[in-house]
Amino acid sequence: LAKTTQPISMDSYEGQEVNITCSHNNIATNDYITWYQQFPSQGPRFIIQGYKTKVTNEVASLFIPADRKSSTLSLPRVSLSDTAVYYCLVVLSGYSTLTFGKGTMLLVSP
Amino acid sequence: DSGVTQTPKHLITATGQRVTLRCSPRSGDLSVYWYQQSLDQGLQFLIQYYNGEERAKGNILERFSAQQFPDLHSELNLSSLELGDSALYFCASSGGGPQETQYFGPGTRLLVL
Numbered sequence: 001l002a003k004t005t006q007p008i009s010m011d012s013y014e015g016q017e018v019n020i021t022c023s024h025n026n027i028a029t030n031d032y033i034t035w036y037q038q039f040p041s042q043g044p045r046f047i048i049q050g051y052k053t054k055v056t057n058e059v060a061s062l063f064i065p066a067d068r069k070s071s072t073l074s075l076p077r078v079s080l081s082d083t084a085v086y087y088c089l090v091v092l093s094g095y096s097t098l099t100f101g102k103g104t105m106l107l108v109s110p
Numbered sequence: 111d112s113g114v115t116q117t118p119k120h121l122i123t124a125t126g127q128r129v130t131l132r133c134s135p136r137s138g139d140l141s142v143y144w145y146q147q148s149l150d151q152g153l154q155f156l157i158q159y160y161n162g163e164e165r166a167k168g169n170i171l172e173r174f175s176a177q178q179f180p181d182l183h184s185e186l187n188l189s190s191l192e193l194g195d196s197a198l199y200f201c202a203s204s205g206g207g208p209q210e211t212q213y214f215g216p217g218t219r220l221l222v223l
Contacts, residue, residue: 032209043112043200043214044153087153094208096141097166100153 004088009105018075020104022088025069030093033064033071038085038103048073049091075106083108113137114215116201122221128189131218135182135203141165142184143204143212144176148197159184160206191222 006022024033032051036044048055050062050071061074075082085103113136123129135142144156146169155168159178170176173191178184188195198219202212 034209038153041198041217041219043114043202043217045112045214046211049209049211091209095166096204096206096208096210096212097143097155097158097168098212099155100145102152 004090004101006086006088006101006104008102009107011107011109012078013109014079015077018078018082018106018108020073020075020086020088020106021070022073023070024088024090027068027090028093032091032093033062033068034089034091034098035060035062035073036087036089036098036100038087044087044100047086078106078108080108080110082106112213112215114201114203114213116199116215116218118218119216120219120221122223123191124223125191125193127191127222128187129191129220131186131188131199131201131220133184133186133201133203133215135184135201136213139203139205139213140182141204141206141210142178142182143202144170144184144186145200145202145214146197147200147217148194151197153200156186165206188220193222196220196222 034049035047038044055062063072087103115134140161147153156170158166202214204210
């Protein structure tokens with residue numbers, strides 16, 4: 001099972017770009033990288049998922065280098081409402097269950 | 111709104127009691143997952159059902175059980191409750207395929223006194 005490591009917390013200001021890096025050294029060939037966001041007392045919400053290179057949606061971008069041992073979630077121009085915990089997960093090929101780590105607590109200040 | 115509903119929102123009970131948490135998945139989703147989130151353990155996967163059958167088991171205690179009914183709603187039964195069972199319990203649903211996005215419900219907050 002690929003273990004993920006990400007910073008415990010990060011601070012930013014409104015309007016800045018935030019990059020959260022996650023390492024997953026033991027990722028297997030067919031595993032996917034998935035990011036979820038969670039606000040206090042709410043269920044996690046899917047942000048983005050990728051396998052390699054770059055994936056972009058209306059909320060974020062996900063950068064995955066060729067060796068896939070790490071990935072970076074990029075949030076453009078964050079706002080106060082982006083204050084949340086962000087989880088990086090490696091989703092095992094052929095499986096649908098999720099293993100959550102401790103996540104990164106992002107605090108966005110005015 | 112994820113489309114996943116959970117009831118009740120809050121539940122307060124005493125040690126030794128039994129409670130049932132209910133989850134209705136998004137329309138069309140066949141898979142239901144149950145997770146427990148506590149301050150010390152974080153978010154932990156408990157069990158998954160797919161179209162009425164158990165598909166995967168995580169860190170679910172023997173005192174806990176779940177089932178998925180023909181209409182695809184699911185119930186999580188917690189018995190012989192202990193103080194340490196106090197937590198947020200989330201249900202999620204997906205189409206059921208691998209790597210499919212899971213959509214989480216708002217959760218049930220359980221407090222065992």
